[in-house]
Amino acid sequence: MDFTRNLYGTSLSLLTDLYQLTMAYGYWKTGRAEQQAVFHLYFRKNPFEGGYAVCAGLEYAVHFLQNLKFSDNDIEYLTSLRNAKGDELFDLDFIEYLRNLHFTCHVEAIPEGTVVFPNEPLIRVSGPLLQAQLVETPLLNLVNFQTLIATKAARITEAAQGDLVMEFGMRRAQGVDGSLSATRAAFIGGVQATSNVMAGELFGIPVKGTHAHSWVMTFASEEESFEKYAEAFPHDSVFLVDTFDTLEGVRNAIKVARKMRENGSELSAIRLDSGDLAYLSIEARKLLDEAGFPAVNIVASNDLDENLIASLKQQGAKINTWGIGTQLVTAYDQPALGGVYKLGALKDEKGNWQYKLKLSEQLIKTSTPGVQQVRRFLDGNGKFVADMIYNEAENLPENMKIVHPLDITKQKPIAPETPFEDLLQPVFKNGELVYRLPTLPEIQQRTQSQLQSLDPSIRRFLNPHPYPVGLEANLHQLKTDLILKFRNLK
């Protein structure tokens, strides 16, 4: 597994789309490689029809940018590429330029574990056009997926209402990194443990687990299989009780739990993995309680997600530990977050920003110009009130107003003394890392406190109340003026 282990420490410079390199070549050839540019990474729609997202993946992005250097192997490969005529695709002088390239951009980013909303820049990259363009694809790759999974995990842990949630998804994940980075993001979203041992080693996430049906199937009887498991793990035994008949399995677990107690240990839990989990957990709880085992936990697994957990809770299921695999690590109901990376401004020869915008027939897909920052306004209790995207390159007016990005009639004035925080924080200055990467438990803690600051109406799964996010009025005007200009209406 050296491949994975080294993946984030070595050059990932070719982990990009070819068009980033051909554009880079074009910028270089036309003398624009060093022109100052600003790009923003953002998404347009909350995943899972939800009311929010939890941003994740920044640490991977930081490692990627720190190691942005074309290795000898990278250079050799790029030199080997040919155009349609059979000549070298890239000028050798350009290849030399790439060989000597090192990252000199400024990067601002919203810390991992922050609750974020559509249109807000999660990462802002400013610096030489060639470099800021080049990093588009890998940044999107690293941030889209982890943000998606952290959000799914936040929803699942919300549904679990404080119960232990374990991530069991590796076997159905999308390849090696689809499992490792999903486990990391799941932990950020609130999952407390994983069955993924390598994620335990690499990220320090607590590892936990039970046993499979095969363990039971290798013995002459289910009872014997439980006995032998308890001998091996007298203090950490969880018996999977559904191999043949679930309630019979619970009775066998109780028999073995009694023997364990005589030998001075206690059964930790049973696991249900099929059938009607509400009914079976209620019956299992009764059997365990009547037998004097009220402290034995009940774990459930079987294609669960936040909606099933909420439904089982509502049905009165007596489950207090959840093993969640496929639905979580593959973000089954929405397999991708549609994050994009768009140019906001370019500096002209006089050093003035020229604001840039991509038009679309759909207003939601029209990009926002400027050098954007996100200001989050809070109430007296620190609860989130509204977010304002504004242009840091211009002065803010005294009387600020937030304008809905798609409906100019929806405006929200901001009282002058409203407390706020600006979400984008400096990460790289001139290519130098200036950001202390928080630990994973710190990030998980941040997610929890951020979610607590969000009104429950925004967190609910069905038709969540939309959190107000808009453009500061001057930025909205700038965007409108540019749209009119490009449509030749002004």
Ligand SMILES: Nc1ncnc2c1ncn2[C@@H]1O[C@H](COP(=O)(O)OP(=O)(O)OP(=O)(O)O)[C@@H](O)[C@H]1O
């Ligand atoms: N009480 C319940 N309410 C709603 N959904 C449930 C309930 N109990 C289980 N489920 C879910 O129903 C789905 C199908 O479960 P079902 O019992 O039909 O198949 P299964 O248990 O996987 O069968 P198998 O025995 O082949 O493993 C699973 O996603 C499971 O989590």
Ligand SMILES: O=P(O)(O)OC[C@H]1O[C@H](OP(=O)(O)OP(=O)(O)O)[C@H](O)[C@@H]1O
């Ligand atoms: O259901 P998930 O949320 O993905 O959780 C992981 C599943 O992986 C195991 O199943 P296994 O591979 O034995 O297959 P199964 O689905 O037939 O139980 C385990 O028993 C869970 O059911």
Ligand SMILES: O=C(O)c1cccnc1
């Ligand atoms: O430990 C478990 O119970 C487990 C691990 C992975 C997948 N399913 C279950």
